[in-house]
Amino acid sequence: MIDDLWYKNAVVYCLSVGSFMDSNGDGIGDFRGLTRRLDYLHGLGITAIWLMPFQASPGKDDGYDISDYYSVDQRYGTLGDFVEFTHGCHQRGIRVIIDLVVNHTSDRHPWFKEARSSKNSSYRDWYVWSEKKPANANKGMVFPGVQKATWTHDKGSKSWYFHRFYDFQPDLNTSNPHVQAEILKIMGFWLQLGVSGFRMDAVPFVIATKGPKVNKPVEQYDMLRTFREFLQWRKGDAIVLAEANVLPETDMEYFGDDGDRMHMMFNFHVNQHLFYAMASGDARPLAAAMKVTKPRPATAQWGLFLRNHDELDLGRLTEKQRAKVFEAFGPEKSMQLYDRGIRRRLAPMLGGDRRRLELAYSLMYTLPGTPVLRYGDEIAMGDNLALPERNCARTPMQWSTEPHAGFTKSARLKNPVIDKGPYGYDHVNVAMQRRDPDSMLNWTERMIRMRKEVPEIGWGDFSIIPTRDPSVLAIRYDWRNNSALFVHNFDEGPREVTFVVGLDDDRDLHLINLLSESHSRADDRGRHHLMLEGFGYRWFRTGGLDYLLRRSDIDVPPPGRK
Numbered sequence: 112m113i114d115d116l117w118y119k120n121a122v123v124y125c126l127s128v129g130s131f132m133d134s135n136g137d138g139i140g141d142f143r144g145l146t147r148r149l150d151y152l153h154g155l156g157i158t159a160i161w162l163m164p165f166q167a168s169p170g171k172d173d174g175y176d177i178s179d180y181y182s183v184d185q186r187y188g189t190l191g192d193f194v195e196f197t198h199g200c201h202q203r204g205i206r207v208i209i210d211l212v213v214n215h216t217s218d219r220h221p222w223f224k225e226a227r228s229s230k231n232s233s234y235r236d237w238y239v240w241s242e243k244k245p246a247n248a249n250k251g252m253v254f255p256g257v258q259k260a261t262w263t264h265d266k267g268s269k270s271w272y273f274h275r276f277y278d279f280q281p282d283l284n285t286s287n288p289h290v291q292a293e294i295l296k297i298m299g300f301w302l303q304l305g306v307s308g309f310r311m312d313a314v315p316f317v318i319a320t321k322g323p324k325v326n327k328p329v330e331q332y333d334m335l336r337t338f339r340e341f342l343q344w345r346k347g348d349a350i351v352l353a354e355a356n357v358l359p360e361t362d363m364e365y366f367g368d369d370g371d372r373m374h375m376m377f378n379f380h381v382n383q384h385l386f387y388a389m390a391s392g393d394a395r396p397l398a399a400a401m402k403v404t405k406p407r408p409a410t411a412q413w414g415l416f417l418r419n420h421d422e423l424d425l426g427r428l429t430e431k432q433r434a435k436v437f438e439a440f441g442p443e444k445s446m447q448l449y450d451r452g453i454r455r456r457l458a459p460m461l462g463g464d465r466r467r468l469e470l471a472y473s474l475m476y477t478l479p480g481t482p483v484l485r486y487g488d489e490i491a492m493g494d495n496l497a498l499p500e501r502n503c504a505r506t507p508m509q510w511s512t513e514p515h516a517g518f519t520k521s522a523r524l525k526n527p528v529i530d531k532g533p534y535g536y537d538h539v540n541v542a543m544q545r546r547d548p549d550s551m552l553n554w555t556e557r558m559i560r561m562r563k564e565v566p567e568i569g570w571g572d573f574s575i576i577p578t579r580d581p582s583v584l585a586i587r588y589d590w591r592n593n594s595a596l597f598v599h600n601f602d603e604g605p606r607e608v609t610f611v612v613g614l615d616d617d618r619d620l621h622l623i624n625l626l627s628e629s630h631s632r633a634d635d636r637g638r639h640h641l642m643l644e645g646f647g648y649r650w651f652r653t654g655g656l657d658y659l660l661r662r663s664d665i666d667v668p669p670p671g672r673k
């Protein structure tokens with residue numbers, strides 16, 4: 112059971128093939144290069160790789176504009192290379208999930224070409240059309256400031272087509288049963304080639320009603336159950352990790368009351384409040400965000416992340432809170448994007464301050480859910496704000512001090528390697544950090560190792576332990592008669608806190624530090640006193656000194672319970 116629900120205690124590493132490792136010197140990362148780096152990823156300890164889109168694509172939205180779902184883009188290799196890659200992953204016990212981008216296709220996809228060729232085309236109804244310019248043609252853009260409209264005129268067929276994203280990404284008519292059947296077929300294809308599931312792109316838009324008269328799209332949640340059912344019939348342990356930046360009150364619609372819809376969702380709500388907590392030193396709104404996103408079915412799981420390949424969307428915060436985060440982490444216009452977010456990588460946002468970086472990642476590993484790292488995070492890579500839009504945080508992986516950071520032998524790069532300033536590859540690279548026991552890379556490896564040994568986080572129920580200090584967040588997890596406790600100080604100054612664990616048995620007495628020798632013993636009133644340094648954090652397990660020996664590993668939970 113524990114291992115079957117592998118995603119509950121996984122550590123996911125997300126990467127795009129094109130920027131990871133180039134094997135043939137053409138300046139573009141490829142599957143062969145990535146396969147050669149699997150031992151590195153295995154050593155880091157990650158248990159699953161999330162691959163961003165790698166299928167044939169004109170590449171106008173970094174692959175999120177697919178022109179053939181059943182292929183590997185030639186620049187990255189062949190289907191054969193893909194299978195070698197998944198095989199290499201399985202040999203090392205690493206699972207692979209891939210992006211499933213089915214809200215829209217590229218305008219170069221043969222389906223769209225066919226659909227626009229004539230109103231009588233059998234593919235016409237695969238997309239969303241209007242005879243006249245819809246009244247809301249300039250509303251609902253996802254990329255405000257860059258994207259001009261959501262409906263664009265098609266000269267050939269003298270009508271308008273709908274696109275929630277850029278105009279080269281026409282929306283599929285996902286209510287059409289033929290389109291739905293094709294989505295399942297795409298899933299089935301990649302499952303057969305060895306993947307363990309999908310990061311499903313833009314889920315609220317996939318399931319929304321679409322059309323010229325739709326002013327308030329309605330989510331057709333039943334569709335999610337159809338995806339889930341198909342997946343489970345084909346491959347019992349395959350999952351969907353949904354990208355759905357939705358309000359907490361709709362979370363359960365996505366998970367399904369009976370846990371029959373999405374297995375995982377990214378926790379955007381916690382993500383934004385986490386950045387607010389780091390910007391303000393006040394952890395209370397984060398604690399509140401954790402509480403409202405607590406309800407979920409026993410088999411469901413949150414995906415926890417800090418930064419991803421998109422901008423840090425701050426749309427959920429109040430105006431005041433958002434202003435605080437902008438001021439702290441993205442004060443200049445060039446750092447901001449789409450009127451709502453920050454486009455930088457985490458390390459430059461936090462001023463390269465190791466204490467703050469450790470605080471942030473320690474939280475990512477210990478907040479309720481499964482951590483999702485982004486390539487380059489493990490060495491604290493930087494960004495290049497001279498690149499347009501989100502590309503600034505998509506530069507090639509920095510492997511060594513060799514030319515082009517050892518990523519490629521070519522000088523013709525789409526996104527150049529960062530070669531200047533404190534984040535240039537001569538300062539920030541894997542080879543140097545590998546040799547330094549105190550490096551970010553080795554710290555990350557140690558944290559991942561410990562995270563995997565504390566399944567209470569992924570499986571357990573959490574409660575917030577009162578510390579009476581707004582800057583200090585203490586979270587307790589309970590699972591199968593084991594408890595773990597994590598304490599984080601969001602303030603830059605030291606804090607002294609007193610708290611009781613509250614288990615009411617002998618496990619209250621000793622808190623065993625999982626990361627160092629400084630354990631904590633309760634006073635005679637059962638209280639623990641902790642002195643936390645600025646941005647300090649502690650990982651504890653309660654009970655005996657042999658902290659890795661869990662107390663009742665073989666208990667089988669009653670059905671329906673975590």
Ligand code: NOJ
Pocket residue numbers: 172175212276312313354420421
């Ligand atoms: C969400 C992806 O994360 C983003 O990168 C992409 O541009 C849009 N979906 C459209 O596919």
Ligand code: CA
Pocket residue numbers: 133134135136137138139140141186
């Ligand atoms: Ca290449």
